[in-house]
Amino acid sequence: MPKMVVDGRIVSNTEISVNVKELVLYAPEIAAQAVPGQFLHVRVANSYHPLLRRPLSISSADNIAGTVRTIYRVVGQGTACLAALSSKDSVNCMGPLGNGFAIHGQRPLLVGGGMGLAPLMFLAGALCPRPIEIVMGGRTKEEMFWKDMFHVMCNTIHVTTDDGTLGSRGVTLDVLPDLLKNGAFDMIYTCGPRVMMEGIVKLAKEYDIPCQVSLEDYMACGIGGCLSCTCAGNDGSRKKVCTEGPVFWAQEVMP
Numbered sequence: 001m002p003k004m005v006v007d008g009r010i011v012s013n014t015e016i017s018v019n020v021k022e023l024v025l026y027a028p029e030i031a032a033q034a035v036p037g038q039f040l041h042v043r044v045a046n047s048y049h050p051l052l053r054r055p056l057s058i059s060s061a062d063n064i065a066g067t068v069r070t071i072y073r074v075v076g077q078g079t080a081c082l083a084a085l086s087s088k089d090s091v092n093c094m095g096p097l098g099n100g101f102a103i104h105g106q107r108p109l110l111v112g113g114g115m116g117l118a119p120l121m122f123l124a125g126a127l128c129p130r131p132i133e134i135v136m137g138g139r140t141k142e143e144m145f146w147k148d149m150f151h152v153m154c155n156t157i158h159v160t161t162d163d164g165t166l167g168s169r170g171v172t173l174d175v176l177p178d179l180l181k182n183g184a185f186d187m188i189y190t191c192g193p194r195v196m197m198e199g200i201v202k203l204a205k206e207y208d209i210p211c212q213v214s215l216e217d218y219m220a221c222g223i224g225g226c227l228s229c230t231c232a233g234n235d236g237s238r239k240k241v242c243t244e245g246p247v248f249w250a251q252e253v254m255p
Contacts, residue, residue: 003097003223004029007090011067013083017145019074020115021083023056028066030095034058036123037100037214037247040070041222043092044082054078055219055242057119057191058096068095071118097222098246101212103127105187109179109209110134110154111172111200113192117146119214119246120191124153131155133183137172137192141165173199180207191216201254211250217241 008025016022030040041053056070074083085091101123108127112120117136124132132153137160138144144159144166151157158175159167168175173196179185180203190200191214204211217229224243233239233253245253 003094004033005092005094006030008068008093009090010085010087012087013085016071018142020071020145021074022059022069022071023082025068025070025091025093026066027068027093027095028063030093031061031066031068032063034061034068034096034122035100036103036126037119038096038098039119039222039246040068040093040095041097041219042082042094044078046089050078050081052078052220053094053222054082055097055222057115057122057214059118059121060125061096061122071115071121073115094222098242099244101126101189101214101247104210104212105185106130107183107185108132108187108189109183109185111136111176111188111190111192111196112146113137113172113196114139114143116190116192116214116216117150118191120189121146121149121153123189124150128153133179133185134158135160135172135175135179137161137196139163172196173203176200176203180209185209188212190214198254201250204250212247213250213254214247215241215245215253217246 008027011024040056060069133156134154135158139162188211219242220226220228222242224240229241230238
């Protein structure tokens with residue numbers, strides 16, 4: 001799939017929760033090519049400080065409008081620079097990068113934690129009109145703005161929060177056994193903290209359900225040259241998350 005370097009014009013850069021913003025870019029060349037699971041590698045300032053680009057999962061792409069959306073948390077210098085930009089600015093983007101999700105099965109289950117829900121939004125839109133069920137987890141009610149975003153795409157939404165302020169108290173893994181026991185799922189997709197995904201993969205094996213995972217790793221170059229994002233593959237090789245992933249079949253990279 002072609003990869004491009006373009007200056008994306010900022011349509012909006014809106015705060016949607018505490019320290020979380022949704023960035024909408026007019027980048028028709030990327031919007032026309034992007035598939036769920038891919039990401040952008042964005043220069044966060046119109047200078048070389050910070051030097052390194054930041055990887056941002058694509059949360060949706062509109063080929064007709066020519067726009068690409070991404071949701072990011074402001075956690076450091078790079079994302080703070082990005083958060084300060086407005087609709088009068090543009091950002092240099094490489095993309096779409098990486099391998100996306102395989103659209104597979106007729107009864108998918110999506111499981112996401114925290115900002116790992118961003119790429120699952122794009123996937124949920126692509127899976128429609130299949131009946132889609134999703135389990136989403138976060139620390140508090142304030143972090144679960146995702147529920148409204150997924151509402152129009154998912155038939156059933158299960159929410160967990162660490163403190164019990166919304167949905168079930170606990171984590172996504174607490175509700176999965178009963179869902180898998182009672183559901184007829186033929187595919188699982190997941191993105192979020194690695195410990196969560198490892199638990200999901202273990203359950204997927206137990207119930208003999210194919211599973212894809214989207215890994216979140218530090219990326220410097222985004223094109224496979226620097227090797228900063230490699231992870232261990234189950235075949236003994238080192239996998240480049242930026243080019244061979246970020247989406248893998250679970251058996252490729254998970255114990």
